[in-house]
Amino acid sequence: MAGKGSKDPEESKDIGITAKKEEDYGEWFSQIITKAELVEYTDVSGCYVYRPNSFEIWEKVRDFMDYEFRKRGVRNGYFPLFIPEKLLMKEQEHVEGFTPEVAWVTHTGSSKLAERLAVRPTSEIIMYDSYGKWIRSWRDLPLKINQWSNVVRWEFKNPVPFIRSREFLWQEGHNVFASKEEVEKDVLEMLDVYELTYKEMYSVPVIKGYKTDSEKFAGGDYTTTCEVFLPNGKAAQGCTSHNLGQNFAKALDITFLDKDEKKKHVWQDSWGFSTRTIGIMIGMHSDNKGLVLPPKVATVQAVIVPILFDKTKEQVLAKCDELKRGLSDCFSVILDDREEYTPGWKFNDWEMKGVPLRIEVGPKDIEKGQAVTVRRDTGDKEFVKLDNLKDHVQLTLEKIQEELYDNALRMRQENTIDAASMQDLMKAIKDKQLVRTNWCGSEECEALIKDKTNGAKIICIPFDEKPNGKCVHCGKDSKHEVYVAKSY
Amino acid sequence: MAGKGSKDPEESKDIGITAKKEEDYGEWFSQIITKAELVEYTDVSGCYVYRPNSFEIWEKVRDFMDYEFRKRGVRNGYFPLFIPEKLLMKEQEHVEGFTPEVAWVTHTGSSKLAERLAVRPTSEIIMYDSYGKWIRSWRDLPLKINQWSNVVRWEFKNPVPFIRSREFLWQEGHNVFASKEEVEKDVLEMLDVYELTYKEMYSVPVIKGYKTDSEKFAGGDYTTTCEVFLPNGKAAQGCTSHNLGQNFAKALDITFLDKDEKKKHVWQDSWGFSTRTIGIMIGMHSDNKGLVLPPKVATVQAVIVPILFDKTKEQVLAKCDELKRGLSDCFSVILDDREEYTPGWKFNDWEMKGVPLRIEVGPKDIEKGQAVTVRRDTGDKEFVKLDNLKDHVQLTLEKIQEELYDNALRMRQENTIDAASMQDLMKAIKDKQLVRTNWCGSEECEALIKDKTNGAKIICIPFDEKPNGKCVHCGKDSKHEVYVAKSY
Numbered sequence: 001m002a003g004k005g006s007k008d009p010e011e012s013k014d015i016g017i018t019a020k021k022e023e024d025y026g027e028w029f030s031q032i033i034t035k036a037e038l039v040e041y042t043d044v045s046g047c048y049v050y051r052p053n054s055f056e057i058w059e060k061v062r063d064f065m066d067y068e069f070r071k072r073g074v075r076n077g078y079f080p081l082f083i084p085e086k087l088l089m090k091e092q093e094h095v096e097g098f099t100p101e102v103a104w105v106t107h108t109g110s111s112k113l114a115e116r117l118a119v120r121p122t123s124e125i126i127m128y129d130s131y132g133k134w135i136r137s138w139r140d141l142p143l144k145i146n147q148w149s150n151v152v153r154w155e156f157k158n159p160v161p162f163i164r165s166r167e168f169l170w171q172e173g174h175n176v177f178a179s180k181e182e183v184e185k186d187v188l189e190m191l192d193v194y195e196l197t198y199k200e201m202y203s204v205p206v207i208k209g210y211k212t213d214s215e216k217f218a219g220g221d222y223t224t225t226c227e228v229f230l231p232n233g234k235a236a237q238g239c240t241s242h243n244l245g246q247n248f249a250k251a252l253d254i255t256f257l258d259k260d261e262k263k264k265h266v267w268q269d270s271w272g273f274s275t276r277t278i279g280i281m282i283g284m285h286s287d288n289k290g291l292v293l294p295p296k297v298a299t300v301q302a303v304i305v306p307i308l309f310d311k312t313k314e315q316v317l318a319k320c321d322e323l324k325r326g327l328s329d330c331f332s333v334i335l336d337d338r339e340e341y342t343p344g345w346k347f348n349d350w351e352m353k354g355v356p357l358r359i360e361v362g363p364k365d366i367e368k369g370q371a372v373t374v375r376r377d378t379g380d381k382e383f384v385k386l387d388n389l390k391d392h393v394q395l396t397l398e399k400i401q402e403e404l405y406d407n408a409l410r411m412r413q414e415n416t417i418d419a420a421s422m423q424d425l426m427k428a429i430k431d432k433q434l435v436r437t438n439w440c441g442s443e444e445c446e447a448l449i450k451d452k453t454n455g456a457k458i459i460c461i462p463f464d465e466k467p468n469g470k471c472v473h474c475g476k477d478s479k480h481e482v483y484v485a486k487s488y
Numbered sequence: 489m490a491g492k493g494s495k496d497p498e499e500s501k502d503i504g505i506t507a508k509k510e511e512d513y514g515e516w517f518s519q520i521i522t523k524a525e526l527v528e529y530t531d532v533s534g535c536y537v538y539r540p541n542s543f544e545i546w547e548k549v550r551d552f553m554d555y556e557f558r559k560r561g562v563r564n565g566y567f568p569l570f571i572p573e574k575l576l577m578k579e580q581e582h583v584e585g586f587t588p589e590v591a592w593v594t595h596t597g598s599s600k601l602a603e604r605l606a607v608r609p610t611s612e613i614i615m616y617d618s619y620g621k622w623i624r625s626w627r628d629l630p631l632k633i634n635q636w637s638n639v640v641r642w643e644f645k646n647p648v649p650f651i652r653s654r655e656f657l658w659q660e661g662h663n664v665f666a667s668k669e670e671v672e673k674d675v676l677e678m679l680d681v682y683e684l685t686y687k688e689m690y691s692v693p694v695i696k697g698y699k700t701d702s703e704k705f706a707g708g709d710y711t712t713t714c715e716v717f718l719p720n721g722k723a724a725q726g727c728t729s730h731n732l733g734q735n736f737a738k739a740l741d742i743t744f745l746d747k748d749e750k751k752k753h754v755w756q757d758s759w760g761f762s763t764r765t766i767g768i769m770i771g772m773h774s775d776n777k778g779l780v781l782p783p784k785v786a787t788v789q790a791v792i793v794p795i796l797f798d799k800t801k802e803q804v805l806a807k808c809d810e811l812k813r814g815l816s817d818c819f820s821v822i823l824d825d826r827e828e829y830t831p832g833w834k835f836n837d838w839e840m841k842g843v844p845l846r847i848e849v850g851p852k853d854i855e856k857g858q859a860v861t862v863r864r865d866t867g868d869k870e871f872v873k874l875d876n877l878k879d880h881v882q883l884t885l886e887k888i889q890e891e892l893y894d895n896a897l898r899m900r901q902e903n904t905i906d907a908a909s910m911q912d913l914m915k916a917i918k919d920k921q922l923v924r925t926n927w928c929g930s931e932e933c934e935a936l937i938k939d940k941t942n943g944a945k946i947i948c949i950p951f952d953e954k955p956n957g958k959c960v961h962c963g964k965d966s967k968h969e970v971y972v973a974k975s976y
Contacts, residue, residue: 048568050565076547109587119593154597
């Protein structure tokens with residue numbers, strides 16, 4: 001499980017992260033994801049290996065979300081990877097949004113295909129082609145299907161593992177309703193599941209809002225989003241839930257016979273949450289010693305490190321093993337009994353990998369009937385009576401999960417600036433802050449805000465907006481309160 | 489969740505299967521998988537939609553296997569979909585085995601790629617390219633990684649949903665060891681996990697054995713297999729576990745520094761289990777009324793069908809709801825309280841979908857404090873006191889799971905023929921039986937057996953072989969006992 005060299009004790013000096021998060025975030029991020037053994041680069045730019053240390057996070061998130069989906073009547077299925085070119089072309093806006101990034105299969109074996117096949121960049125078209133065959137009457141609605149899959153978008157922006165990759169993993173949910181009211185409600189309900197997942201699993205607070213028309217999903221009526229503000233001063237679109245209206249229903253002629261015996265087009269939404277979210281979590285919580293994982297996504301929640309001396313070795317190992325067995329009913333705990341490494345080396349190793357809690361046990365601790373626990377996130381050290389260890393671990397893991405969230409929220413609040421003028425806005429963006437301001441609603445002002453800030457965008461119109469005053473750019477009456485930030 | 493038309497009560501006569509399993513297996517299979525809403529066809533030949541009714545089977549199998557994998561130290565990861573052409577070419581036999589079926593990405597957007605990308609037909613090469621970066625010393629071994637993924641093999645044989653599709657879902661495990669002994673042991677251990685999964689989840693008995701050299705995995709030393717004999721007289725390769733020896737290690741130069749300070753090539757295996765297994769299970773147990781599901785893979789294990797009359801409707805529904813809540817702690821139970829369908833229509837509907845147990849409750853049953861249960865597999869009807877219902881359901885589901893296995897095993901045993909001559913062998917194959925016979929080990933005899941039987945193959949050399957007597961084809965001394973059958 002170790003990266004190149006990281007297991008040779010003599011090389012332990014090299015395994016730390018040599019860049020500082022606050023000075024060179026990009027380099028820091030890149031070191032953390034390789035040294036914590038989360039990803040591996042490949043010969044194809046933008047395509048990465050998800051090593052077990054990161055994939056297991058994804059599995060925990062999947063299980064959490066599947067439970068929430070099922071509660072809402074969503075069932076999982078799987079639709080083909082390949083979309084015939086003609087089919088993909090059926091919804092015009094959708095085509096224009098996605099075809100510049102599509103990977104095309106043109107040959108199989110040594111034969112040329114009669115029709116090119118798109119590797120799915122998203123699955124609206126291929127799924128709805130089947131939906132059209134299944135839906136006949138109001139009795140078939142709502143239809144709610146989700147799939148966990150890989151998708152490919154050959155973006156030409158600089159790829160960053162997790163955050164922007166050409167192949168990524170995600171879930172994409174596709175619900176169908178008989179009425180506009182139902183789909184509007186559902187779009188928000190699925191976004192709530194995303195907010196919950198970010199909070200409960202990743203300890204990451206989000207801002208929920210609408211995307212502007214220029215940033216919405218190609219082929220949809222409107223897009224809702226969870227936006228995350230990161231400690232490097234950048235926002236990241238965290239996931240989206242789109243109201244597709246009847247656009248695809250009309251393009252693919254998906255109709256149902258309603259209770260009033262009239263044939264009507266269905267109403268649809270789609271909503272996706274990808275492995276980008278792992279990158280957001282890493283960027284939010286981790287530090288210059290390595291990864292920091294919220295306990296609920298950690299494969300190993302606590303590691304016991306025995307302090308071994310020749311004379312007391314047997315006794316200490318036996319005690320540690322007993323403790324491990326006692327804790328394992330409730331938590332995922334490992335005992336690091338490797339003898340070729342010093343305790344100090346192990347501390348660094350598990351800190352790099354983000355294990356939330358370390359439990360140290362030496363011969364003197366055993367004499368005193370205690371252990372030493374050290375929190376990964378704060379470094380806080382406590383002496384704990386062995387009788388209380390289980391309760392202590394339970395409480396501490398809960399505390400870590402909550403405090404990571406609270407700290408991230410505080411960080412965002414402290415870095416949010418209300419800007420009434422372009423001067424204030426430009427200064428705040430330069431200072432890597434998140435700007436809350438007013439906007440007239442014109443695409444022109446949106447574009448000029450971007451130009452004048454070297455690329456900061458209106459990341460969303462928050463659901464809780466209170467438009468007031470004048471557009472920060474043109475001075476006309478404000479139509480929306482918006483957040484502006486540099487963004488991935 | 490219903491297929492076209494199946495929800496209109498007036499069309500209920502059409503929803504049954506019109507072909508008989510024993511007369512036209514192909515047509516029967518094709519009807520069952522669409523009418524039980526397991527798959528949908530698409531415009532791309534050989535690529536199918538896994539509808540929730542089949543995908544949920546796959547999820548249950550995945551969870552079962554993941555548990556077994558984890559117990560054995562295997563961790564899940566995810567490797568890229570695309571393999572650069574040059575990389576794929578590194579292991580010669582492997583290339584020759586797979587390139588005729590590879591789907592090639594040549595363009596992205598409107599640009600031609602400098603190097604073609606293969607859509608993975610299997611992931612040895614792309615995974616081992618990373619393994620080479622991670623493995624340095626004996627401390628890094630064993631390395632055990634599995635991935636759940638989609639793969640594409642553009643076969644030109646007639647595609648059959650589940651059984652032979654151009655895109656399919658599978659798990660592929662890839663373990664690495666320091667010694668030949670370890671890898672040989674592991675190949676068999678992973679095959680044991682497969683046998684267990686077939687038995688415990690699918691109630692399907694397998695024959696474990698070796699593939700002949702002409703049928704082994706391209707690039708491996710030898711292939712072990714679980715073969716399944718189906719009621720239509722055909723065998724299906726159920727899954728495989730390959731000993732790759734040092735072939736890939738040498739092609740990709742994957743070495744480790746052993747305890748003796750010598751640099752050595754690693755030893756590897758790979759093992760895969762795909763959605764084909766679902767097709768095998770369907771073919772094994774299902775009947776002319778529709779799907780038959782072993783309880784452990786059934787999304788719905790029992791369905792309560794209330795018998796409703798105007799006067800007693802409220803009372804019966806209340807009782808059914810109470811029963812459902814009581815059973816739901818232990819089983820997956822639904823109450824079919826749809827009022828637009830008759831009980832008879834519902835019986836057919838749930839029989840088509842393979843729900844293992846039906847529970848009927850009418851007003852007279854309630855008076856007598858009883859319910860009527862009907863087994864999907866046998867049709868056996870029982871009157872059960874409501875006080876005993878939970879225990880009865882528990883026992884009956886266990887019984888179904890076991891008896892499906894026992895019946896499948898008996899079916900195979902009754903259809904297994906020992907053949908000492910080609911005449912016997914050819915007759916048995918014509919009679920759709922499974923032949924156990926003797927083989928000299930020559931590729932020539934293997935090919936001629938195939939020719940003379942119109943395509944029956946040596947499906948495996950069973951692990952428990954007892955070679956005796958003479959080769960069924962040439963009469964020379966037998967080297968192996970083998971199974972011969974028509975095969976998918």
